[in-house]
Amino acid sequence: MKVAVTSMGQNMESKVDPRFGRANWFILFNTETAEYEVVSNEQNLNAGQGAGIQSAEIISRNGVEALITGNCGPKAFKALGAAGIQVYCGAEGTVAEALESFKSGKLEKASGANVEAHWA
Amino acid sequence: MSPKLTIAVASGKGGTGKTTVSASLSCAAADAGYKVAYLDCDVEEPNGHLFLKPEIDCRHLVGIPVPVVDQKKCVACGACGQICQYSAIVCINKNILTFDKMCHGCGGCALVCPAGAITEKSRSIGSIEGGSAGRISFYHGNLFVGEAFSPPLIRAVRSTGCNGLNIVDAPPGTSCPVISAIKGADYVLLVTEPTPFGINDLDIAAGMVKELGIPHAVVVNRHDPDNTLARDFCRDRGIKILAEIPDDRRIAEAYSRGALPYSAVPGYRELFKELLISAVKEAKW
Numbered sequence A: 001m002k003v004a005v006t007s008m009g010q011n012m013e014s015k016v017d018p019r020f021g022r023a024n025w026f027i028l029f030n031t032e033t034a035e036y037e038v039v040s041n042e043q044n045l046n047a048g049q050g051a052g053i054q055s056a057e058i059i060s061r062n063g064v065e066a067l068i069t070g071n072c073g074p075k076a077f078k079a080l081g082a083a084g085i086q087v088y089c090g091a092e093g094t095v096a097e098a099l100e101s102f103k104s105g106k107l108e109k110a111s112g113a114n115v116e117a118h119w120a
Numbered sequence B: 001m002s003p004k005l006t007i008a009v010a011s012g013k014g015g016t017g018k019t020t021v022s023a024s025l026s027c028a029a030a031d032a033g034y035k036v037a038y039l040d041c042d043v044e045e046p047n048g049h050l051f052l053k054p055e056i057d058c059r060h061l062v063g064i065p066v067p068v069v070d071q072k073k074c075v076a077c078g079a080c081g082q083i084c085q086y087s088a089i090v091c092i093n094k095n096i097l098t099f100d101k102m103c104h105g106c107g108g109c110a111l112v113c114p115a116g117a118i119t120e121k122s123r124s125i126g127s128i129e130g131g132s133a134g135r136i137s138f139y140h141g142n143l144f145v146g147e148a149f150s151p152p153l154i155r156a157v158r159s160t161g162c163n164g165l166n167i168v169d170a171p172p173g174t175s176c177p178v179i180s181a182i183k184g185a186d187y188v189l190l191v192t193e194p195t196p197f198g199i200n201d202l203d204i205a206a207g208m209v210k211e212l213g214i215p216h217a218v219v220v221n222r223h224d225p226d227n228t229l230a231r232d233f234c235r236d237r238g239i240k241i242l243a244e245i246p247d248d249r250r251i252a253e254a255y256s257r258g259a260l261p262y263s264a265v266p267g268y269r270e271l272f273k274e275l276l277i278s279a280v281k282e283a284k285w
Ligand code: SF4
Pocket: B065, B066, B067, B080, B083, B084, B085, B086, B087, B088, B089, B102, B103, B104, B105, B106, B107, B108, B109, B110
């Protein structure tokens, strides 16, 4: 399964970016092969609105099935739901640590957005 | 002479006395025998009614067209999401999602859809109320709470008015809403305070009006004879000052009671009458 982690940098030791729509990078980790690829989210960093929706579109296009991040707003959650992507919020520390927490079942699956919309 | 003249009253920031000026000008125009309409385009915070106290006799909703997708016709090509500048429609995992509140009603998605799957429905974003305040025709727009996109409503308010003198109370700032309010006006009065911040905002606002090619002048509010900031700025830029409203606590007192200096403070009737005469003259009506 391919898991996306929002990241401030481009490797496993980078800090988890708590923002989804405006994360700097997505680290796409393959749980079967333990390999990862890095996807830039630059186009959404300065987006006026809808960054979460566009980010969901990007990771969906990359075949991601689960997302690990800090916070997720309502519109992004709706888009991720449509994409069939499971969402795990509240991740902290490095990307490697967040993946560890995920694998050991310490991250809870979100059933809804955990933050308000930035742009109502 | 064209029967219609539109004067917009604007300012680079809120709280400069835009409503005091526009509502007082409307009163002065009515008293001078003009056919006049006051149009409150500050749709996020309309407050002209607090001073003009109109009797409202009509109300209608203003909407924008938002897309409705027929999932059965959709071939999941994604073209709609690619054309949309506002992420209001997206094709994700063969599902189409629409976010009505983010849609600007541009119609782009329906235009590019190869399958004819997109039709439009109207979504209300606010209302317009109209009525009369004495001899003044009154109109204002009210953007619904939670709506962030006001230009279509502002344009709808602008399309009302009368076949005479129209005074537009524009929203504060220098972005899309104020441009929607002043576009097509014959003349703009920029209200400012003679403070460094006020002059900074005036500078930006004057640049915007110049860019739009609309003749304009300045009205200084809370004027203090010892402070020459506004005069210096306007002289440097070659912008006329049509009125200087003194920093007079009686104005603030009247304001807090919902009264205009025009009718409540002695001496101001003349000031606004003169402002009206010079604005109409400057606008070459
Ligand atoms: S009408 Fe325009 S803004 Fe609205 S969803 Fe379609 S393309 Fe986007």
